[in-house]
Amino acid sequence: MSSLSVTPLRSIGEVDAGSDLAELIIVAARSEGVDLADRDVLVVTQKVVSKAEDAIEAVDPLDPLSHKPLVEREAVRVLRRRGDLLLTETRHGFVCANAGIDLSNVESGTAALLPEDPDRSARRIRDAVLGRTGVAVGVVVSDTFGRPWRRGVTDVAIGAAGVRPVVDLRGTRDAYGRELQVTEVAVVDEIAAAADLVMGKASGIPVAVLRGLPHEWFADDGERNGVLTDLVRPHSDDLFR
């Protein structure tokens, strides 16, 4: 019975511009009895990454649409409009509502933008945890996106370090010995989704720790895997851009 465990870190506390996320995570894990180990994966929500990196802009707290100019500025393309909702492509290549900008779980009168380079954000956290504790974790930065055809939102990965965003099963064989048709699994999106199950949108838990993922999903230090390079689908390969 080798289970995967998904553990929320509840004692991270308030995150502000300049907060040291790696240190907050190390301290919270220690105080909650989570002994971080090699190949644990830390899932960190976009919201606290954006706050720590000061990717925050002022908006009029009395105007529910005051963030719309920011959306127009941050989006490189608008795919669809419906009412107040803009379905946009960001400069990272993500397709999401309102250029990923939202107003929940930030202070009144402010809006959180997406991190400038979420893979770099993940790598900074990974490197800081490694430097201070000697433990080589994977890091996934998660955000909450809608999707076509299916109701509801799910958490997906917008940045990753130390863990391969897409695991290629090409060449592996199924239980009947035939080569698999489905070959590339977006494991970082599944990791982000699993973490959201313990976070709770309302409670504002910003970090979860996954333990028990296959060793071969972890990247060597020298590799520069990332969500932007490995997971964003190239336009030429996309039927819906």
Add this chain to the structure above:
Amino acid sequence: MSSLSVTPLRSIGEVDAGSDLAELIIVAARSEGVDLADRDVLVVTQKVVSKAEDAIEAVDPLDPLSHKPLVEREAVRVLRRRGDLLLTETRHGFVCANAGIDLSNVESGTAALLPEDPDRSARRIRDAVLGRTGVAVGVVVSDTFGRPWRRGVTDVAIGAAGVRPVVDLRGTRDAYGRELQVTEVAVVDEIAAAADLVMGKASGIPVAVLRGLPHEWFADDGERNGVLTDLVRPHSDDLFR
């Protein structure tokens, strides 16, 4: 440290037409030391549900495209074509490649179709487990879908019983006391994704057990929640059909 655990059941063994999935799960859980409890969620892959329900058709094992006539028959609409790939809408309302038909992890010369009513499939397993053990589990039937804009596949829910497909956080407040903008979370898709992390496409593990999900996500016996009713986005509400 209240963790979520995700545990694969490795001893399910071969599933054939008429196999009693609930019994196989009960026996495997017992032999693997997993003591099923109320509000555990069993995630069961579409492949074994289709096999047990005999949603299997013969195809020419020497012709890699021999399942294409089945795809044309099972699809109610083709949204896009690229090479051999058809992006289809099924009669359930799912949008997926090749009407959900695939050839991996089934015997040579056969193709697995989607279950006729995956919510009913989930409910049968739930009811059988409840009847034989007295334990009220949730059941999610999962399948592997691609998606636009992001590379790789992830597992999603195609059927559910005993657990709410979409949890509505409307009216709940964020950590700053404001009403949440993002209100509906497709928790069964996140559950299916989490389960896939322990299943491994190649190893053919068909069932995982999730333990530790919030009580309020579970549906009363009287409720008839389902993926088809609650999670498939109505055409009128969809920007990409």
